[in-house]
Amino acid sequence: MLDHFRMFADYNRWANRLVYAAAAELTDAELRESRGAFFGSLLSTLNHILVADRVWMKRFTHEGDTPASLDTILHDDLSALAAARTAEDERIIAWIDGLSDARLSADLTYTPLTNPTVITQKLAPTLGHFFNHQTHHRGQAHATLTALGRPSITLDLAYFLRTEGSKWA
Template identity: 40%
Template sequence: MNPKAHFARLARYSAWANAWLLDAVAAVPDADYRRDLGLFFGSLHGTLNHLLVGEHHVWFPRFSEGASPRLALDAELEPDRARLDARLREGAARWAPLIATWDARRFEGSLDYTTTQGQPVSLPFAATLTHVFNHGTHHRGQITAALTALGRPCPELDLVLFLLNPTESSVP
């Protein structure tokens, strides 16, 4: 397996899945969007803000700059839902170009960073990058379950659907 191609595909899938999910969330009335639905980060809004914090303000700087931001994982970085939507889409679009800059050997190395609690860590680079994309899948799953519980339509976001429809795998 070519790790660079594999992770570029995961980045494209993540952007695709986020876009479809954000389109579905956009139709949710604000009261339901902000209501505590029992998700780990409470509401749809809280969960989306967590994705903004985790994927784009904590992990992306770790991978792109070697920086170790110290942010609370439940921080509300964007209270406005339209701006949050835009920032999530923009953030997801940054991963594939970043991955394209890495030499194939980079995936065999380690990622050294400091946790949000200030602890130094060294983890396998490729496995940790897998975590970033798996983390997004986990929270998208929570959001789709919440949409279903609210009686709202939600898109099918299986990776296989992305792989089966390359012409439709462009971000909406």
């Protein structure tokens, strides 16, 4: 099971690099233009993914900052956001690498930002949500990029496993 999550952490880093490289080709106005995604613009969507990752990593590790809301703009500049994204991806990989099977089956207790109810659930399925959430919003980022006339990016896990992630295949 640990290798499954290590693979997803590696995939996450790879997919984020592709999305951020494509975003770097946009004008500032295109980055900020609302395109109907849940968080509006590509810049806001990318900020949200980082915000959510930090919220979850704080719950997992008890370290780092927790933004006050899920629509917080951590960085208004793409290059600063990209640097923060890279650092967070490395943090995620390092943390996952340090997990044990026992930890995966242990309980995680947290309080959601949007609903002050204490929740307890196993870490492993929560990690499934963590990585699925990133994929969900990266899909919105991808849709925004293509709506702006940019070429489609291949972000499929199967493609990753055939290329950069072949060690996991």
